[in-house]
Amino acid sequence: MNVRLISSTPNPELTIARAARLCYRSGYDEDMTIEKAQKLIREIVARGHESVLEHASFTFLIEGISRAASHQLVRHRLATYSQQSQRYINFKNPEFIVPPSIKENKTLMNYFLEQNRKSSNIYQEMIKMGIPEEDARYILPQAVASKIVLTANAREYLHILKLRLCTRAQWEIRSVAMEILKILKELAPTVFENAGPPCATGICPEGDKGCGHPWNKK
Structure with missing residues (x-):
């Protein structure tokens, strides 16, 4: 930050x-x-x-x-x-903010990152299939x-x-x-x-x- x-x-x-x-x-x-x-x-x-x-x-x-x-x-x-718009910006390889309480637990940390990457990959797949960014963004986590x-x-x-x-x-x-x-x-x-x-x-x-x-x- x-x-x-x-x-x-x-x-x-x-x-x-x-x-x-x-x-x-x-x-x-x-x-x-x-x-x-x-x-x-x-x-x-x-x-x-x-x-x-x-x-x-x-x-x-x-x-x-x-x-x-x-x-x-x-x-x-x-x-x-004025904030970055998830309607118009394609969030390729987004950064994820990880809470300290999750970082302290290696198992949870790996699970957290895995789930966020899955959401990001599905987001990119939807865009490739013609889904507008403003609709594809619904899958993005709050950690983005x-x-x-x-x-x-x-x-x-x-x-x-x-x-x-x-x-x-x-x-x-x-x-x-x-x-x-x-x-x-x-x-x-x-x-x-x-x-x-x-x-x-x-x-x-x-x-x-x-x-x-x-x-x-x-």
């Missing part, structure tokens, strides 16, 4: 802070320093005034993600997605690797990271979220300095279904 930033708002923290300052001043503060911007952002986030965070957006290319995980990702409706472009604003990324960095999140989408956070912290360190699950800064909302980490019991 590979997560790569392909586009973003230039100077995202300055953009956010200048937009926020405009609400209280007659003009746009072109001369605001990054230090003042970061101070203002912390004040804004502490007050819960997060709408200004939407002025900064980030676009990622995510490669080597299973269809099972991508279906979870696209549930975040305030983001924009895909590529997807994700665009969202800073506020939505905070929401995504809040849910997907939880230890109870599915392992693959959690890995994607961790890679996204690493990049976002470099681009907008103040905005994302406290990004993560609620238990990192307060009480876990999962209650009895939480992971059991001590900080969840505060």
